[in-house]
Amino acid sequence: MPFKISVAALKETLEAQKLLIDSALAEMTKENIEAAAVKSLLEKLDGDIDSFVSKIQEDYSDGLKEYDMVKYLNNMLEIEYSGIFDYNYYAARVSDESLADKLREFGAMELEHAHLLTRKIKKLGAIPVTPGAHERKKHTSIVAMLKEHAKGEQEAVKLCEEGVKMFTDPEFQWILGTIRVDEQSHQKEIKELIKKFENVEMVFSIQEKYNPPKDIDYDSDEPWIEG
Ligand SMILES: [Fe+2]
Numbered sequence: 001m002p003f004k005i006s007v008a009a010l011k012e013t014l015e016a017q018k019l020l021i022d023s024a025l026a027e028m029t030k031e032n033i034e035a036a037a038v039k040s041l042l043e044k045l046d047g048d049i050d051s052f053v054s055k056i057q058e059d060y061s062d063g064l065k066e067y068d069m070v071k072y073l074n075n076m077l078e079i080e081y082s083g084i085f086d087y088n089y090y091a092a093r094v095s096d097e098s099l100a101d102k103l104r105e106f107g108a109m110e111l112e113h114a115h116l117l118t119r120k121i122k123k124l125g126a127i128p129v130t131p132g133a134h135e136r137k138k139h140t141s142i143v144a145m146l147k148e149h150a151k152g153e154q155e156a157v158k159l160c161e162e163g164v165k166m167f168t169d170p171e172f173q174w175i176l177g178t179i180r181v182d183e184q185s186h187q188k189e190i191k192e193l194i195k196k197f198e199n200v201e202m203v204f205s206i207q208e209k210y211n212p213p214k215d216i217d218y219d220s221d222e223p224w225i226e227g
């Protein structure tokens with residue numbers, strides 16, 4: 001990780017530590033604890049963190065911005081992972097082939113998005129998040145499942161719109177603009193699918209543990225793990 005991003009990450013961690021120090025000092029006062037050496041050490045740490053934070057803000061403001069961009073991109077990447085897994089998961093469980101194809105197609109586009117985000121995070125010198133445990137709602141109908149996806153797509157569009165206002169980096173703007181257009185088209189198509197399957201009843205069998213299908217093209221240098 002480049003130094004300017006590392007110090008931004010360190011700044012965030014130290015700020016969290018500072019909150020702990022402040023609360024420890026407050027407790028010392030409240031409980032009338034006489035421990036002059038510990039108290040002066042805590043006060044010194046508190047002051048040192050303040051100086052570090054001010055210095056970083058002064059000298060590495062572009063690093064702070066990049067660090068925030070990485071955090072944003074990783075957040076977006078987690079949403080894409082959910083999309084990839086969920087679309088493929090349900091595609092394997094619906095009996096209607098045209099719907100299964102559509103869900104797989106959406107999943108493939110989310111994979112493309114994940115690759116775009118991953119490449120950008122790596123280009124910034126940072127580490128992309130890896131897919132973690134993922135909670136899946138139990139659906140009783142195709143429409144309920146589609147509605148959850150519609151909600152996910154809407155959240156992704158909203159996040160893209162917020163992102164383009166936050167960071168001016170041209171490549172970032174292009175990536176988020178591209179993803180936004182795709183998610184909007186998914187939203188539109190899911191709306192139509194909801195109409196089509198409105199009266200179709202189907203109960204899903206949900207497994208507690210899901211392994212992503214092997215036929216997804218996981219690039220070897222990309223951060224995929226099978227859960
Ligand atoms: Fe996506």
Ligand SMILES: [Fe+2]
Pocket residue numbers: 083106110153156182183186
């Ligand atoms: Fe999507």
